[in-house]
Amino acid sequence: xxxxxxxxxxxxxxxxxxxxxxxxxxxxxxxxxxxxxxxxxxxxxxxxxxxxxxxxxxxxxxxxxxxxxxxxxxxxxxxxxxxxxxxxxxxxxxxxxxxxxxxxxxxxxxxxxxxxxxxxxxxxxxxxxxxxxxxxxxxxxx
Numbered sequence: 001x002x003x004x005x006x007x008x009x010x011x012x013x014x015x016x017x018x019x020x021x022x023x024x025x026x027x028x029x030x031x032x033x034x035x036x037x038x039x040x041x042x043x044x045x046x047x048x049x050x051x052x053x054x055x056x057x058x059x060x061x062x063x064x065x066x067x068x069x070x071x072x073x074x075x076x077x078x079x080x081x082x083x084x085x086x087x088x089x090x091x092x093x094x095x096x097x098x099x100x101x102x103x104x105x106x107x108x109x110x111x112x113x114x115x116x117x118x119x120x121x122x123x124x125x126x127x128x129x130x131x132x133x134x135x136x137x138x139x140x141x142x
Contacts, residue, residue, distance in 0.1 A: 008032070008034075008087070009080070009086065009089060009102055009105070021045070022049040022053075025088070029055065029088060032086060034055070034088045035055060035056060035083055035086065035087075036057075036058070036079060036083045036086075036088070037050050037055050037057045037058070037087075037088045037090070038058045038076065038087060038089045038090070039057070039058070040061060040089070040091040040101065041092045041097065043059075056079075058075070060072050060075055060101075064096050065096065067100075068097070068100065068101060068104075073101065076105070077105060089102060096128075098128070099125065102121060103118060
């Protein structure tokens with residue numbers, strides 16, 4: 001996981017595979033003050049499994065290798081800005097979509113340039129932000 005100021009973000013692969021059930025994450029999430037889960041990929045597990053365990057769960061699906069819509073970016077930023085605990089963010093592998101939205105957060109709140117956001121995320125999680133998502137960062141934060 002990565003601590004960003006008061007907000008802590010965890011980049012992870014998708015729960016929902018036989019060896020990665022949502023329940024397998026509960027104790028780690030509790031130990032690390034993760035209160036919110038954001039899923040960016042198709043449904044592989046029932047989000048109520050997290051909710052029933054006391055976590056907030058948000059679905060913000062967009063296709064891998066594409067740029068998220070402005071609405072998805074705004075919703076993601078709102079979730080991160082309004083949570084009291086840490087946020088676990090995942091797509092299928094936790095590399096492309098996940099890194100892209102966390103990069104948007106870094107650009108807005110820490111004034112990272114696109115190149116800085118990509119580099120920082122890749123240091124934290126090597127392989128993040130695949131080339132197709134890299135095109136998203138052709139803009140700068142407002």
